[in-house]
Amino acid sequence: MRRLINQRPGRGAAVALSMLPFILIVCVYLYYSHARLVDNPGDKLLPAPSTIASTMHEYAFEEDERTGDYLFWTDTWASLKRLATGLLVSAVIGLSVGLAIGVLPYLRVTIAPFVAALSLIPPLAILPILFIAVGLGELAKVTLIIIGVAPLIVRDLAMRTAELPSEQIIKAQTLGASTWQLVIRVVLPQMWPRLIDALRLSLGSAWLFLIAAEAIASTEGLGYRIFLVRRYLAMDVILPYVAWITLLSFTMDWLLRVLRSKAFPWAAPQ
Amino acid sequence: MTQITVKHLWKEFGNQVVLENVNLHVGDHEFVTIVGASGCGKTTFLKMLLGIESPSRGTFLIDGEPLPSEPGPDRGIVFQRYSLFPHLTVIKNLLLGLELRDARAVGRLFGMARRRALDKAHELLDAIGLGGAADKYPAQLSGGMQQRLSIAQSVICEPKILLLDEPFGALDPGITADMHALILKLWNMNKMTIFMVTHDLQESFALGTRLLVFDKTRVDPQAPEAFGATITFNIPLKGHRSG
DSSP states (O other): OOOGGGOOOOHHHHHHHHHHHHHHHHHHHHHHHHHHHHHOTTOOSSOOHHHHHHHHHHHHHSOOTTTOSOHHHHHHHHHHHHHHHHHHHHHHHHHHHHHHHHHOHHHHHHHHHHHHHHTTSOGGGGHHHHHHHHOSSHHHHHHHHHHHHHHHHHHHHHHHHHHSOHHHHHHHHHTTOOHHHHIIIIIHHHHHHHHHHHHHHHHHHHHHHHHHHHHHSOSSSHHHHHHHHGGGTOHHHHHHHHHHHHHHHHHHHHHHHHHHHHHOTTSOOO | OOOEEEEEEEEEETTEEEEEEEEEEEOTTOEEEEEEOTTSSHHHHHHHHHTSSOOSEEEEEETTEEOOSSOOTTEEEEOSSOOSOTTSOHHHHHHHHHHHHHOTTTSOOOHHHHHHHHHHHHHHHHHTTOGGGTTSOGGGSOHHHHHHHHHHHHHTTOOSEEEEESTTTTSOGGGHHHHHHHHHHHHHHHTOEEEEEOSOHHHHHHHOSEEEEEEESOOOTTOTTSSOEEEEEEEEOOOOOOO
16 A cells, blocks of 8 residues: 555546545535425525526626616626726736846835835725725726725836846856846846736735725625625525636636646646 | 056945055956955955945055946946846847947847847857857756856956956856856957956866965954954966957
């Protein structure tokens, strides 16, 4: 009998085992949902799959009576737009400021401690300030994501830049590189895959800030819908919405991972 | 013509004396090999030549000018490791020096200028026997190939001085003979002055036109940091100068 640490599943078994927890949780849900509905056919907490399916059909493929929108897609589009804008702006800030801090000692001593302090402010605590300062529009929601995500990316990229072997930086100088050339030919190209890593790690918190902002002041969006229908205990909307958000998040993460390995084959995976 | 003059050079870090009273004159197209025990200031001496350390006292002149305070294109360097750019293919690693020199604003060459630079890079690549690996990334090369590329990368812009910091220390003994032939070939081709720090005494005799031994002449057992090392032997050698 080999040691446990040396026993490895085959390919098929690995796929089956990785599906197991998902299947298990679906079974547990189906069992309890059925048990509760037998007790009380009007139960709303664990709706039957058929109820969820018909509700989602209504949301995704039938026009809303009041607005004439397909709510599911309007919500998805609104949320994704905010999330993408927030992440894009954060990436630009993170890359430019982080790289500058990592490369220029004067800038490092001037603003690195400030960014460190900034990144420790709980973004949700200043959400009211945002609403007061920039109003309840799109800007407030996107800004919340930026405030929550950008400082972390800045710090991460500053550290990654400083981690580049000093041999490389010295070598580039002996090849005659100016500071600017060093940045665009040596440092920046090596920071792109690091930026993707940082974005992947930030996805979770970006969604968190988005949903928090939408829950408080919004008229559409995935987070808005969840918090709206909560009043009616509409688990047949909340549960599929949560699953959908998870799927979107997973897909984004996967796309970023593929982009990294395709665009930067020289960079070892994290 | 490159002349290097060192007079009464001292280097201290706080209380610790690393180098004391170093005197040296190196003429043009010399191959200087430097040996000595660990912590005897060999690398510190090389770092001063490179421009990332400065002398505490004394004079250190290259062609009559004081040492620059930062690395520059007249002094190439090959480290033991990490001196290739992992995001560039082999040929682009070689091209980089030419691009940095000739395209000050964008660091990239285009059109005719790029083709000319590529020709030069390919020529050098063939000379170091890496012609077949042009489109690989450094991580896909063996240690010996990486070092050959690193040396070629440093000489493509024809520096006056080439500094080698234990360049073959991490390689298999079997391939060092090839590396020695390569470095001598490039040295004679470009007529530069080479400073090479090594641990291998045999290598230092085989390659150099001048061998420097760094050692401490005085040791205080109560305060090992009180005295620094200096050049205890400065031996002219036959070398392999051609032409």
